[in-house]
Amino acid sequence: MRYFQTRVSENRSLEGGYFVLTLSGCEALKASKPGQFVMVRGEWERDPLLPRAFSLMTVGGDGTAEILAKVVGTGTSLLSRAALGETVQVLGPLGHGFPEPSVDCFDLLVAGGVGLPPLLMQAEAAAAAGLASQSELLYGGRRAVDIVLGERLLQIGTAIHISTEDGSKGHKGRITEVLLQRLQAAKKLGKKVRILSCGPNPMLHAVGAIAEAEGIESHLSLEEVMACGIGVCLGCAIPAKSRPFRYVCKDGPVFDGADLVYETKLKIGT
Amino acid sequence: MNDNINFKVESGGLSFQNPILTASGTFGYGKEFEGLLDLRCIGGLVTKGISPKPRYGNPTPRICETASGMINSIGLENVGVEGFRTEKLPYLKICGTRVLVNFFGATIDEYVGCAESLGAMDGVDGLEMNVSCPNIKAGGIEFGTEPSVLVDLVRACRAVTRKPLWIKLTPNTSNIVALARACADGGADGLSVINTVTAMAIDIHTRRPKIATTFGGLSGPAIKPIALRMVHQIHRAGVGLPISGIGGIQNATDVIEFLLAGASTVQIGTQSFIDPAVSGDLVEGLREYCATHGVSDIRELVGALRLS
DSSP states (O other), X not given: OOOEEEEEEEEEEOXXXXXXXXXXXXXXXXXXXXXXXXXXXXXXXXXXXXXXXXXXXXXXTTSEEEEEEEOOXXXXXXXXXXXXXXXXXXXXXXXXXOOOOOTTEEEEEEEEGGGHHHHHHHHHHHHHTTOGGGEEEEEEESSGGGOOOHHHHHHHXXXXXXXXXXXXXXXXXXXHHHHHXXXXXXXXXXXXXXXXXXXXXXXXXXXXXXXXXXXXXXXXEOOOOOSSSSSSSOXXXXXXXXXXXXXXXXXXBEEEGGGBOOOTTSOTTO | OOTTOBOOEEETTXXXXXXXXXXXXXXXXXXXXXXXXXXXXXXXXXXXXXXXXXXXXXXXOOEEEETTEEEEOOOOOBOHXXXXXXXXXXXXXXXXXXXXXXXXXXXXXXXXXXXXXXXTSTTOOEEEXXXXXXXXXXXXEEGGGOHHHHHHHHHHHHTTOOSOEEEEEOSOSSOHHHHHHHHHHHTOSEEEEOOOEEEOOEETTTTEESSTTSOEEEESGXXXXXXXXXXXXXXXXXXOSOEEEESSOOSHHHHHHHHHXXXXXXXXXXXXXXXXXXXXXXXXXXXXHHHHHTOSBGGGGTTOXXXX
């Protein structure tokens, strides 16, 4: 595996600084699993210096791949403005993804903000396997503008529950409040319930704590700054129970929630 | 394309098929690059720094990006001497390139213990000593910043191994030549120049340092001019030890600059994070330069800087 050259075939900007970047020439990503990620760099030379990690949102049979991102710094700003035909270097698929959808399980897919892509991919994979009714997508953001790709989500056929902190769309409050409600309903289905989640760290910590308290299996996709994506720079260390540190790029990005150490400085529910 | 160009170099007690090595801390234990880079294409690799016992490293955040560079404070996380022997060495023995093992300690005794154990291992071609560590018995001053301490440390390690012994110098000094001379006096075989430059970065929104330990080591193209200057100072001073140039090398042009400044080998560091395959691609760039400039042997470039 090495970096391969792709081209921007579409760059769609959404409200709120979000954008969907479609790259062609991604045949190497065809077998990617939901939750796996890629390292991405434009023809940037030295500013920014390092590639950026993104979860995959879609890998098409036609060799295209999509990522959803939000402009937060120089790298995402440059990518958001990448022109059609521009070349982008990609390394992947990297890391371990979510467990596969199963007829024996009911999965609560909990997405926060820009953490949507791997869960969208998981929901679409489940639907493609005829398991759309075996999961629900719980999707939270600060404001209505943080809830993106609504039409595509509706097409999946999986039940969707939205929350916004300001109440401008869906339930007013945090997505973890919705999770607590839906968890009670899911438990009554008589199947093994799993939580699959991706979003900001405070949200993931709260989701992990809920799973732990309820005795439910959780699979959490973490984000950390990383320079390489291949287990060499050791920048993306996170504290764990099984070892002092685990690495988001090699051991994750999806972790068994029971192995994570929930930092006290990030108070649960805040 | 002229295929008769010689890329082989003899440096620091070792022969290399080409002058491209990979730098400690940016190349794991080699195996991490399996499938990403054919190790048989590079001159050699330098492993992650090994200490007597395993270390788990620093709290996070451990890295941040800066202008043309990055700061890291990983905390010298490593598997320790025994972990290295049992888990990492078997692969290195068959990896197909020269292997230098980087090592460090918190006391002179720890350094000596590492040098002796690692130097005795089959499959270890040479040792590279990291002297940028705080000397616990001397109030935490880095071993590598005081020539009188450094010469003792090098001499003590020299006494316990016959394997080639390179010293990786810290740039956090006002007199790099004095440190280089101390290494020569202590019996070293080569110098690796330079380690990272002590640095910091601040998040103005949280008013916190961007890495957990406040200070870290700056690497990447930002430090290349500093590294070149130090390589050249040591070369010009006639210290008498071969130099492996390190600091922000991204492409063949950068490699050639280091050779001209006086390095006989180079080490690729941060760029391996950006492009894991880069070290295998650089020889082609060297070949083009040599062909264009009528250079038949890469060694002709070493120290060939024109100053008048």
